[in-house]
Amino acid sequence: MEYARDLGPWIQAQQAKGSNFTQTVVTLALQFGYAVPVAQRIVEAVLDHEGNSGRLVDESCGPAIDTASESTHLDLGDIHAQLVFEQLAPRIVLLDHFMTDAECAAICELAAPMMRDAVIAHGAGGTLRSDRAVRDADSAVLLKGSSPIVNQIDKRISMLTGWPVSHGEHLQVQRYRPDGRYAPHYDFFEANAERALRAGGQRVATLIVYLRSPDAGGATYLANLGMRIKPRRGSALFFTYPEADPQSGTLHAGDTVQHGEKWILTKWLRERAVESSGLNI
Ligand SMILES: O=C(O)CCC(=O)C(=O)O
Numbered sequence: 001m002e003y004a005r006d007l008g009p010w011i012q013a014q015q016a017k018g019s020n021f022t023q024t025v026v027t028l029a030l031q032f033g034y035a036v037p038v039a040q041r042i043v044e045a046v047l048d049h050e051g052n053s054g055r056l057v058d059e060s061c062g063p064a065i066d067t068a069s070e071s072t073h074l075d076l077g078d079i080h081a082q083l084v085f086e087q088l089a090p091r092i093v094l095l096d097h098f099m100t101d102a103e104c105a106a107i108c109e110l111a112a113p114m115m116r117d118a119v120i121a122h123g124a125g126g127t128l129r130s131d132r133a134v135r136d137a138d139s140a141v142l143l144k145g146s147s148p149i150v151n152q153i154d155k156r157i158s159m160l161t162g163w164p165v166s167h168g169e170h171l172q173v174q175r176y177r178p179d180g181r182y183a184p185h186y187d188f189f190e191a192n193a194e195r196a197l198r199a200g201g202q203r204v205a206t207l208i209v210y211l212r213s214p215d216a217g218g219a220t221y222l223a224n225l226g227m228r229i230k231p232r233r234g235s236a237l238f239f240t241y242p243e244a245d246p247q248s249g250t251l252h253a254g255d256t257v258q259h260g261e262k263w264i265l266t267k268w269l270r271e272r273a274v275e276s277s278g279l280n281i
């Protein structure tokens with residue numbers, strides 16, 4: 001992450017004037033136009049004396065898409081995806097051509113007969129149940145190893161993110177019909193969701209692949225950023241939340257589908273190997 005060199009002395013001066021961490025971050029954001037998560041990382045780096053070079057090193061050791069190359073093509077072995085957009089903090093990457101049209105169609109066909117009401121976690125125990133007021137969609141689980149195409153996509157996601165297949169949940173396909181939506185939420189578990197956390201630790205990243213675009217509506221809305229990602233078949237949206245906290249800036253929603261159907265493939269990545277026989281959590 002690059003930032004103006006003179007910010008180092010400016011931040012030190014703010015601190016010397018008695019500004020606390022939060023005040024310095026907010027002032028940096030308001031006065032210099034940095035997004036708050038970026039401002040936070042700059043202030044952290046400067047105060048840790050790492051900021052002298054004017055360059056921040058991302059120390060996160062979780063799943064990551066390596067976009068350091070000058071090229072917008074990402075060689076994923078069996079396919080070349082194309083980098084469309086990336087944001088550093090919170091980390092968001094949008095790719096085109098992550099799956100071919102034929103692969104999207106094959107995954108939809110595989111999932112269609114297995115569709116059930118999509119569920120959400122409720123209460124302290126994290127009991128799973130359908131609540132269409134929050135998540136109005138159907139969902140199907142594609143167990144790891146259950147078919148060649150599932151293997152292929154799992155491997156491709158692992159290659160993209162540098163994260164082992166073992167540390168990912170089973171793929172899921174979500175289908176939204178007209179009026180279907182997913183209200184704003186975080187993907188990480190509540191701290192008291194013991195059963196889910198025991199299976200492989202916290203969720204740390206989400207990958208969504210758009211399999212079928214609705215005719216209207218159904219964007220993925222990144223609420224903290226005021227950003228809308230339009231579903232386009234074969235494109236993939238990746239975001240990470242190294243801290244399972246609102247500070248991750250990853251509040252997001254599936255906007256209401258107005259016309260047509262929206263189908264997506266989701267992969268949630270965990271801290272550790274996921275020990276689950278069937279269902280995700
Ligand atoms: O439907 C979308 O665009 C977002 C889906 C989502 O956030 C989820 O399944 O957790």
Ligand SMILES: [Fe+2]
Pocket residue numbers: 185186187252
């Ligand atoms: Fe989500």
